Amino acid sequence: MAINLVDPDGLPKVDLYRQVSIASGSKLVFIAGQVARDADGGKVGEGDLATQVEQCYLNLGTALAEAGATFDDVAKLTVYLVDWTPDKMPQFGEGLARAAAKLGVTPKAPLTGIGVAALAEPDLMVEIEATAVIE
Numbered sequence: 001m002a003i004n005l006v007d008p009d010g011l012p013k014v015d016l017y018r019q020v021s022i023a024s025g026s027k028l029v030f031i032a033g034q035v036a037r038d039a040d041g042g043k044v045g046e047g048d049l050a051t052q053v054e055q056c057y058l059n060l061g062t063a064l065a066e067a068g069a070t071f072d073d074v075a076k077l078t079v080y081l082v083d084w085t086p087d088k089m090p091q092f093g094e095g096l097a098r099a100a101a102k103l104g105v106t107p108k109a110p111l112t113g114i115g116v117a118a119l120a121e122p123d124l125m126v127e128i129e130a131t132a133v134i135e
Contacts, residue, residue, distance in 0.1 A: 053095025
């Protein structure tokens with residue numbers, strides 16, 4: 001496996017992700033920010049953060065598979081959340097859990113969450129991009 005995810009002693013342990021990703025593969029895969037759109041470009045989960053997060057992760061799974069990668073190969077995730085407040089964390093976790101169950105994975109790559117004023121379209125609440133490393 002090209003990615004080793006660790007939580008070093010001296011850093012806090014976070015349930016949703018690991019603090020460090022050590023990559024040893026030779027091919028980098030950069031996946032554009034995925035949003036709550038289905039394969040036909042239709043809106044998914046308008047006004048529902050959990051459903052939008054779920055769709056973002058499902059779209060990431062599709063993109064990773066096209067590159068010959070899986071969530072085990074993800075070195076880093078960046079999550080952009082509109083009008084983020086900590087009380088929305090349970091909705092984020094719910095969407096992630098539903099996607100993980102559907103995909104049969106446990107995404108644990110280092111994750112940076114960034115609160116933003118808006119995304120490309122007004123109905124979008126979240127966008128997630130990924131960097132993977134494969135052999």
